[in-house]
Amino acid sequence: xxxxPALPDVGLVDRLASALPPEALLTGDAIGPRYQEDxxxxxxxxxxxxxxxxxxxxxxxxxxxxxxxxxxLVIQGGRTGLSGAHRIAEGEAVLSLERMTDVGPVDMDSAxxxxxAGAPLQTVQVAAQDAGLFFGVDIGSRGTATxxxxxxxxxxxxxVLRYGMFRAQVAGLETVLADGTVLSSLRGxxxxxxxxxxxxxxxxxxxxxxxxxxxLLHLHPRPQTELNALLALPSLPxxxxxxxxxxxxxxDVLSAFxxxxxxxxxxxxxxxxxxPPLGTTAPFYVLIECQSADAGPxxxxxxxxxxxxxxxxxxxxxxxxxxxxxxxxxxxDIRDGAADFVRGLDGVASGDISIxxxxxxxxxxxxxxxxRQIDPDAGFYMFGHLGDGNLHYVFTTNDRTxxxxxLYTLTAxxxxxISAEHGIGVDKKPWLSxxxxxxxxxxxxxxxxxxxxRTILNRGRLFDL
Amino acid sequence: xxxxPALPDVGLVDRLASALPPEALLTGDAIGPRYQEDxxxxxxxxxxxxxxxxxxxxxxxxxxxxxxxxxxLVIQGGRTGLSGAHRIAEGEAVLSLERMTDVGPVDMDSAxxxxxAGAPLQTVQVAAQDAGLFFGVDIGSRGTATxxxxxxxxxxxxxVLRYGMFRAQVAGLETVLADGTVLSSLRGxxxxxxxxxxxxxxxxxxxxxxxxxxxLLHLHPRPQTELNALLALPSLPxxxxxxxxxxxxxxDVLSAFxxxxxxxxxxxxxxxxxxPPLGTTAPFYVLIECQSADAGPxxxxxxxxxxxxxxxxxxxxxxxxxxxxxxxxxxxDIRDGAADFVRGLDGVASGDISIxxxxxxxxxxxxxxxxRQIDPDAGFYMFGHLGDGNLHYVFTTNDRTxxxxxLYTLTAxxxxxISAEHGIGVDKKPWLSxxxxxxxxxxxxxxxxxxxxRTILNRGRLFDL
Numbered sequence: 001x002x003x004x005p006a007l008p009d010v011g012l013v014d015r016l017a018s019a020l021p022p023e024a025l026l027t028g029d030a031i032g033p034r035y036q037e038d039x040x041x042x043x044x045x046x047x048x049x050x051x052x053x054x055x056x057x058x059x060x061x062x063x064x065x066x067x068x069x070x071x072x073l074v075i076q077g078g079r080t081g082l083s084g085a086h087r088i089a090e091g092e093a094v095l096s097l098e099r100m101t102d103v104g105p106v107d108m109d110s111a112x113x114x115x116x117a118g119a120p121l122q123t124v125q126v127a128a129q130d131a132g133l134f135f136g137v138d139i140g141s142r143g144t145a146t147x148x149x150x151x152x153x154x155x156x157x158x159x160v161l162r163y164g165m166f167r168a169q170v171a172g173l174e175t176v177l178a179d180g181t182v183l184s185s186l187r188g189x190x191x192x193x194x195x196x197x198x199x200x201x202x203x204x205x206x207x208x209x210x211x212x213x214x215x216l217l218h219l220h221p222r223p224q225t226e227l228n229a230l231l232a233l234p235s236l237p238x239x240x241x242x243x244x245x246x247x248x249x250x251x252d253v254l255s256a257f258x259x260x261x262x263x264x265x266x267x268x269x270x271x272x273x274x275x276p277p278l279g280t281t282a283p284f285y286v287l288i289e290c291q292s293a294d295a296g297p298x299x300x301x302x303x304x305x306x307x308x309x310x311x312x313x314x315x316x317x318x319x320x321x322x323x324x325x326x327x328x329x330x331x332x333d334i335r336d337g338a339a340d341f342v343r344g345l346d347g348v349a350s351g352d353i354s355i356x357x358x359x360x361x362x363x364x365x366x367x368x369x370x371x372r373q374i375d376p377d378a379g380f381y382m383f384g385h386l387g388d389g390n391l392h393y394v395f396t397t398n399d400r401t402x403x404x405x406x407l408y409t410l411t412a413x414x415x416x417x418i419s420a421e422h423g424i425g426v427d428k429k430p431w432l433s434x435x436x437x438x439x440x441x442x443x444x445x446x447x448x449x450x451x452x453x454r455t456i457l458n459r460g461r462l463f464d465l
Numbered sequence: 466x467x468x469x470p471a472l473p474d475v476g477l478v479d480r481l482a483s484a485l486p487p488e489a490l491l492t493g494d495a496i497g498p499r500y501q502e503d504x505x506x507x508x509x510x511x512x513x514x515x516x517x518x519x520x521x522x523x524x525x526x527x528x529x530x531x532x533x534x535x536x537x538l539v540i541q542g543g544r545t546g547l548s549g550a551h552r553i554a555e556g557e558a559v560l561s562l563e564r565m566t567d568v569g570p571v572d573m574d575s576a577x578x579x580x581x582a583g584a585p586l587q588t589v590q591v592a593a594q595d596a597g598l599f600f601g602v603d604i605g606s607r608g609t610a611t612x613x614x615x616x617x618x619x620x621x622x623x624x625v626l627r628y629g630m631f632r633a634q635v636a637g638l639e640t641v642l643a644d645g646t647v648l649s650s651l652r653g654x655x656x657x658x659x660x661x662x663x664x665x666x667x668x669x670x671x672x673x674x675x676x677x678x679x680x681l682l683h684l685h686p687r688p689q690t691e692l693n694a695l696l697a698l699p700s701l702p703x704x705x706x707x708x709x710x711x712x713x714x715x716x717d718v719l720s721a722f723x724x725x726x727x728x729x730x731x732x733x734x735x736x737x738x739x740x741p742p743l744g745t746t747a748p749f750y751v752l753i754e755c756q757s758a759d760a761g762p763x764x765x766x767x768x769x770x771x772x773x774x775x776x777x778x779x780x781x782x783x784x785x786x787x788x789x790x791x792x793x794x795x796x797x798d799i800r801d802g803a804a805d806f807v808r809g810l811d812g813v814a815s816g817d818i819s820i821x822x823x824x825x826x827x828x829x830x831x832x833x834x835x836x837r838q839i840d841p842d843a844g845f846y847m848f849g850h851l852g853d854g855n856l857h858y859v860f861t862t863n864d865r866t867x868x869x870x871x872l873y874t875l876t877a878x879x880x881x882x883i884s885a886e887h888g889i890g891v892d893k894k895p896w897l898s899x900x901x902x903x904x905x906x907x908x909x910x911x912x913x914x915x916x917x918x919r920t921i922l923n924r925g926r927l928f929d930l
Contacts, residue, residue, distance in 0.1 A: 108709065109822040110854075132713075156656050165656065168633065181904050190853035191621050191630065191819045191885035193669055194900040195927055196909045200665035204658055221716040244573065248597075251686040251758020252717055293716020298763035354656045357574040388655035389575075420656035435659040439646050443916070444661045450915045451908070462660055 008048035008093070012069040016051070019061050023099070026050040035094050037079050038087050040427070047074070048093040055100065056174055056182060056213040062095065063211065063456075064180030072459045075207035077149030078120060080141040082352070083425025085152075085206050085461045092459070097148045100213060106131035111219045112171050112188050117148030117212050121155075124217060133219040136163025140339055148212050154204035156421035158335075161387040162255040162291065163220065165421075166203065172216035173199040177209075178452040188216045201447070206423050207458040209451045223291035225299050228256075228331050229307055232282035232318040236361045239286055242315050243357075243387055246288060249306045253299060256289035257387030258335050264342070264381045264394070268334050271341040277330065280318035286386065287335050338383045342394045345381065349403055350394040353411045354420035357389050363414040367407060371395055374403050390420040408434050424462050432463060473513035473558070477534040481516070484526050488564070491515040500559050502544050503552050505892070512539070513558040520565065521639055521647060521678040527560065528676065528921075529645030537924045540672035542614030543585060545606040547817070548890025550617075550671050550926045557924070562613045565678060571596035576684045577636050577653050582613025582677050586620075589682060598684040601628025605804055613677050619669030621886035623800075626852040627720040627756065628685065630886075631668065637681035638664040642674075643917040653681045666912070671888050672923040674916045688756035690764050693721075693796050694772055697747035697783040701826045704751055707771075707780050708822075708852060711753060714771045718764060721754035722852030723800050729807070729846045729859070733799050736806040742795065745783035751851065752800050803848045807859045810846065814868055815859040818876045819885035822854050828879040832872060836860055839868050855885040873899050889927050897928060 008027070016025050027049045036044040051066075051073070053059040066073055072089075076096045079086045088094065100116035103123045107113070111133060115124050121135075122142040128135040139145060139157040149155075151173070155166040163169070172186040175198075185199055202210050233239050239259060246254050260268070265285040269276040278285065288307075292299040303321070310316040322328040342348055355363045364382075371378045375398045384391040397403040408418045412434040424432050433441065445465055448455070455465060473492070481490050492514045501509040516531075516538070518524040531538055537554075541561045544551045553559065565581035568588045572578070576598060580589050586600075587607040593600040604610060604622040614620075616638070620631040628634070637651040640663075650664055667675050698704050704724060711719050725733070730750040734741040743750065753772075757764040768786070775781040787793040807813055820828045836843045840863045849856040862868040873883045877899040889897050898906065910930055913920070920930060 107823070109705065111712065154658050154662075156658075160655060164633075167662070168629075177908075181907075183904055183908065184902065185905070187821065187880050187882070189819045189821065189882050189885070190625060191850070191855045192882040192900070193619050193621075193884050193886055193888045194882055194897060195669075195889060195905070196674075196912060197619075197632075197665065197669055198905060198908055200662065200668075203665075204660075204662055209661075221713055223716075240574065247576065248686055249758075251688075253758065293714075293718065294759075294763055294767065296763045296766075298759055298761045301761075302759065354654045356652065356654065358572070385656070390656045415652050417652070417654050417657040417659055419658045420654070421658055423658045424660060432659060435657070437649065439648055440650070440660070440663060442646075443642075443648065443663055446915050447661060450911050 009069055012071055013049055015065050020058055024053050024058050039082055042087055044087045045090045047088050050094040050096060052096050052099050059176045059211055059213050060180040060182050063176050066456055067179045067454055070454045072456050075211055075458055077146035078144040080145040082422040084427045085425035103127045110188055112216050113219060114216050115147045116214055119147050121145050121150055128219045132222055134222045136169055136220055137166055147215055151203055151212050151215060152207045153423040158256045161257060169218050170203060170215060171218050173212050174214040175202050175210040175212050178457050186216050206461050208448060208462055221293050224295035225292040227300055227303050228289040228328050229319055229321040230278050230331050231286045231316040232278050232280040233284040233286055233316055236364055238315045239284055239386060240357055242310050245306055249302055250290050253290045253292045255291040258287040259386035260285045260383040261380055264338060264383045268337040268341045272337050278318055278320050282317050287331055342381050345396055347396045349397055349400045350392060351407045352420050352422040353393055353416055353418060354390045355414050355416035359414045367410050370406050371403055374399050426461060474534055477536055478514055480530050485523055489518050489523050504547055507552055509552045510555045512553050515559040515561060517561050517564050524641045524676060524678050525645040525647050528641050531921055532644045532919055535919050537921050540676055540923055542611035543609040545610040547887040549892045550890035550923060568592045575653055577681050578684060579681050580612045581679055584612050586610050586615055593684045597687055599687045601634055601685055602631055612680055616668055616677050616680055617672045618888040623721045626722060634683050635668060635680060636683050638677050639679040640667050640675040640677050643922050651681045671926050673913060673927055686758050689760035690757040692765055692768050693754040693793050694784055694786040695743050695796050696751045696781045697743050697745040698749040698751055698781055701829055703780045704749055704851060705822055707775050710771055714767055715755050718755045718757045720756040723752040724851035725750045725848040726845055729803060729848045733802045733806045737802050743783055743785050747782050752796055807846050810861055812861040812863060814862050814865045815857060816872045817885050817887040818858055818881055818883060819855045820879050820881035824879045832875050835871050836868055839864050891926060
């Protein structure tokens with residue numbers, strides 16, 4: 001990290017200091033190193049200054065002044081992003097939502113909760129739980145990742161199958177545009193067809209079109225029954241056949257369908273010093289979860305029946321169904337341990353991709369063949385949300401650059417996406433055109449120019465103008 | 466209707482005739498009267514010409530030529546819209562999606578189906594059913610209303626509670642912009658965070674930002690159990706309390722929660738020459754439906770238990786649970802008959818509004834008082850999707866203009882929307898600013914100017930520039 005930043009625009013800093021309370025502006029030595037944190041350990045410049053508005057009005061004031069001065073800003077939430085959007089380039093200042101952490105109250109009539117953009121995801125999950133309800137999105141960084149960051153990246157995670165992406169959780173947003181204009185749409189009406197749904201623009205836009213300050217979020221009934229099972233499977237086609245049966249047999253009650261490649265599964269167990277709960281050696285391991293509002297035994301009966309039938313039809317080689325909360329948690333602990341385990345691998349590379357389900361087998365074959373051509377000793381440690389076609393394609397290689405290029409090219413050739421849930425940020429910009437057409441990219445740039453004409457919000461993220 | 470239209474741009478018509486197959490262009494006497502149809506029986510001009518492209522490429526060719534010539538176009542689907550967006554103004558031509566009706570095949574792996582924009586909603590429902598699946602949106606005009614129109618108006622209907630608005634059904638779109646640029650996003654990946662989700666822009670935009678030509682739509686598991694019940698209720702608060710219990714007790718299985726005011730319920734029964742299935746006189750009648758992927762008796766048991774408890778707690782005065790498919794259909798026939806019944810009322814006016822659930826009782830009181838001040842003999846025939854806070858606020862009055870103005874003003878004062886599901890079109894433009902802020906309207910206009918700089922698509926719909 002660098003300690004001698006370019007000098008900030010003194011006039012702008014003075015104007016900000018006059019217009020905002022002292023807590024809302026950090027300059028010089030008051031700026032701690034945490035704003036430069038990066039999950040990927042890449043270089044992050046020292047920010048010119050840090051804005052920490054307490055509310056939407058202060059955010060609007062700050063943005064209007066920065067807009068006038070053409071001051072580029074990096075919008076920061078929990079800095080857990082995996083594509084580098086929050087990493088600071090020379091000359092940029094930070095706009096951090098860290099002080100806007102209010103959550104609540106829960107509105108029981110509409111089953112919604114209002115959350116500040118800086119509130120960690122977990123605080124929303126807890127608020128929902130305290131009200132006897134449930135929040136539909138869960139990701140590993142729940143304690144640090146913020147609601148604003150989740151919205152900016154349209155976070156996904158393990159229960160998209162049942163509850164959808166973060167977009168589906170948003171009932172309303174309050175957003176400040178680059179010039180300080182406030183768009184407030186927090187009525188939370190289930191039905192409201194009065195012109196363009198502008199909120200949609202900001203979800204998944206990685207902070208490039210506006211700064212979300214508050215969000216009204218949908219909550220769900222709390223599940224009365226939660227069940228999971230771990231299965232050893234002979235092939236990917238068997239896993240896909242089982243997925244289809246589970247969908248048909250369980251309907252919307254199916255809440256997660258996670259896959260681990262063999263070396264991932266045994267690697268995690270070893271990393272966690274744990275006896276594998278399912279000892280059978282098989283090429284794939286699948287974790288299935290269902291959640292039901294029904295407290296009775298009907299769901300468990302159906303769940304067990306689907307698994308028994310899968311064993312009988314040789315779709316599964318072995319299976320273990322959790323019989324207690326402790327066993328339920330243990331199965332999830334293994335799956336949750338994947339990220340920790342793969343982080344320690346030598347020469348590791350990874351792509352967060354999604355592939356149409358009907359091409360996933362062909363893609364898996366083609367990609368492993370191609371990556372072994374680059375490095376015959378390549379190791380494969382994939383895992384992910386198979387129900388969504390979303391693989392965290394983790395592998396080891398002696399030529400990271402060539403291997404990733406090949407992986408993304410093959411992803412596109414198989415009709416897939418080079419970013420299923422982590423976003424493009426800075427790190428994936430070189431490959432964006434593999435997933436989006438020149439026409440789409442042109443319209444995206446038009447949107448950016450229209451809403452942020454001086455390009456002050458997360459400049460150079462997603463694409464260059 | 467007028468038979469002597471302004472003369473069309475002959476040069477443009479020649480260029481269109483050269484660039485398109487003969488079936489794709491109607492001029493002069495070949496233009497039948499149906500393009501001028503309007504559900505509200507308002508004046509609709511004779512179109513300059515009618516474009517009937519067979520596919521996306523022809524749509525792009527036609528739009529590029531019309532864009533060059535600055536020719537305004539009305540985008541038409543099934544012409545069942547209730548806000549007049551498809552009504553033709555002098556000098557406009559028609560772009561009809563009527564020849565793009567292909568549906569299918571259903572992709573069982575991803576549970577999606579590809580549909581042409583001109584396909585009637587019902588053909589998608591049937592395609593889903595034939596594949597053993599279910600489509601989540603249903604509206605009364607299902608046989609005529611098209612998928613493209615449904616997308617343009619973000620159609621709602623009776624099962625939004627469970628499946629969401631039409632927006633939630635869209636897995637991908639193919640759209641042609643005003644200048645003929647094609648944006649194709651039909652991969653249907655459950656997770657794809659690669660820049661702005663441009664599809665969202667076109668959903669609910671009432672054909673003003675682009676012409677959707679094809680849509681990839683989500684399908685759901687077919688319900689194994691469907692149950693409904695009709696209840697007589699003592700008050701709106703009782704209905705809301707029952708809604709909350711039903712949500713908590715049934716979870717996502719609750720699929721519809723419809724309300725009819727007393728005079729609506731008895732009026733429909735009389736209009737249909739039918740003995741009211743529930744004879745008890747009460748101020749409100751509620752139709753509850755649940756759909757479950759579970760074929761066993763568990764859901765029915767829970768459903769019945771919730772109703773019994775409601776009777777015991779005096780939340781409901783009387784209830785009838787359907788015991789056969791025939792009874793199930795009869796209860797729906799009554800609710801479905803509301804539109805037909807109210808159409809015949811003298812001096813009828815109506816607003817398609819939504820109100821936050823926790824203010825709906827106050828709104829109902831205030832609005833009836835105010836409308837009776839305008840006309841002491843006002844009659845009230847409301848019905849709607851109470852689970853979504855969406856009321857079809859139908860009433861009789863001797864001063865339609867003053868009454869609607871009052872109704873919409875009160876709607877806004879109670880935090881509601883002046884258009885829950887029918888859209889703004891032409892007819893509701895005067896009141897759009899009651900539901901959207903000047904800032905939001907300014908951004909909408911920016912979007913329109915950016916994507917349709919010559920304002921050829923549904924000019925003057927939603928708002929004027």
